[in-house]
Structure formats: C-alpha cells, structure tokens
Amino acid sequence: MFKVISWVAVILWMALIFYLSHQPAGESSELSSGVTALILSIIEGIVPAAVNVDFDIFHFYIRKGAHFAAYFVLGLFVVNALYASGVKGLRSVLVALLISVLYAASDEYHQTFIPGRSGEVSDVLIDAIGSATGIVCYLLAVKLKHLGTVRLLRKR
Numbered sequence: 001m002f003k004v005i006s007w008v009a010v011i012l013w014m015a016l017i018f019y020l021s022h023q024p025a026g027e028s029s030e031l032s033s034g035v036t037a038l039i040l041s042i043i044e045g046i047v048p049a050a051v052n053v054d055f056d057i058f059h060f061y062i063r064k065g066a067h068f069a070a071y072f073v074l075g076l077f078v079v080n081a082l083y084a085s086g087v088k089g090l091r092s093v094l095v096a097l098l099i100s101v102l103y104a105a106s107d108e109y110h111q112t113f114i115p116g117r118s119g120e121v122s123d124v125l126i127d128a129i130g131s132a133t134g135i136v137c138y139l140l141a142v143k144l145k146h147l148g149t150v151r152l153l154r155k156r
Contacts, residue, residue: 025116075134
C-alpha cells in the first residue's frame with residue numbers, strides 16, 4: 001500500500017507543477033508577485049531597517065527559488081517511490097534524477113505553448129539541481145535513520 005501511496009504522491013505533485021506551469025504569464029506573475037510581497041512584508045516585520053530590496057530582483061529570485069523547491073520535493077517523492085518499489089542504491093538515484101529532469105524538460109517545453117510563457121534551459125538546470133538536492137537529502141535521511149536503528153540495536 002505504501003508503494004501505491006508513494007507513486008500517487010509523485011503523480012499529484014507532477015500535476016501541481018503542470019497546473020502552475022499552465023497558467024498564462026499574467027496569472028503566474030501575479031501569484032509569484034503576491035508571494036514576493038508577502039515574504040518582503042514578513043522580513044520587514046522582523047527587521048524593519050534591514051529591508052532595502054529591489055522588488056523586481058527579489059521577485060526574480062523567488063521565481064527561481066520556486067523552481068528549485070518544486071523539484072526538490074519532486075526528487076524526494078520520486079526517490080521515495082523508487083525505494084518503496086524496491087529500487088535502491090545508485091540505481092534509485094539515477095532513475096529518480098532521470099525522471100525529474102525529463103519531467104522538468106517536458107514542463108519547460110509545455111510552457112512554450114502557454115501565452116506569454118517560454119521554456120528556459122536555465123530553469124531545467126535549476127530544476128535538476130533542486131531534484132538532485134532533494135534526492136541527496138532523502139538518502140541522507142535514510143542513512144541517518146539506519147544509523148539510529150543500528151545504535152538502538154547495539155544498546156540492547
């Protein structure tokens with residue numbers, strides 16, 4: 001059952017990415033501008049004097065950070081689903097990265113058909129780095145969990 005749930009999480013996350021990519025440029029920019037404004041207002045509330053940020057530059061980094069974050073989660077979900085399916089080790093890393101990068105490339109291609117949007121190779125690279133980071137974090141968590149289990153067993 002866990003295997004099925006893991007793959008459903010992958011598919012649902014891919015669907016969310018597709019949905020967000022399918023928004024015309026105006027809607028997408030409006031959403032990310034709102035997120036940017038919210039983050040800036042939170043920062044200003046914490047450190048009022050420290051914020052002297054160009055909104056457009058910050059907005060650019062928020063958009064690129066969203067790419068990284070979305071594919072970080074996708075990398076986590078894909079490698080988790082592969083582990084749940086019995087694919088482990090280097091093979092899980094390579095397959096998870098391949099799935100994530102192919103999806104990123106197909107998503108950027110898909111955006112070329114959306115009014116005001118474009119497909120960017122740089123976004124695929126950011127997505128790939130996000131996926132790789134998510135995969136590595138997952139593997140580190142598995143390793144730490146295993147080390148903790150081994151230590152518990154040794155204490156008995």
